[in-house]
Amino acid sequence: MSQTGRQRYLLGSEVAELLHVSPKTVARWAKEGKLPCMRTLGGHRRYPEREIKELRDRLFTSPDYENVAS
Numbered sequence: 001m002s003q004t005g006r007q008r009y010l011l012g013s014e015v016a017e018l019l020h021v022s023p024k025t026v027a028r029w030a031k032e033g034k035l036p037c038m039r040t041l042g043g044h045r046r047y048p049e050r051e052i053k054e055l056r057d058r059l060f061t062s063p064d065y066e067n068v069a070s
Contacts, residue, residue, distance in 0.1 A: 009038070009046035018056050 015035070016023040030037040030045050035052070037045040 008049040010049050010052060012045055015047045015052050
């Protein structure tokens with residue numbers, strides 16, 4: 001399978017940086033079903049990059065965020 005067709009997964013710390021929250025918050029949101037994730041064989045969470053970036057874009061361009069950021 002080519003690299004362009006393969007889904008890239010992010011670490012919790014990378015998601016935390018993108019969403020401006022702590023890694024603990026990312027893990028809690030995943031546990032609560034608020035963030036999509038998969039588990040590695042070792043039990044670590046990995047987050048689909050495309051979906052996380054889409055979420056980030058929706059959150060940080062929403063009218064509610066604009067009001068809070070001002």
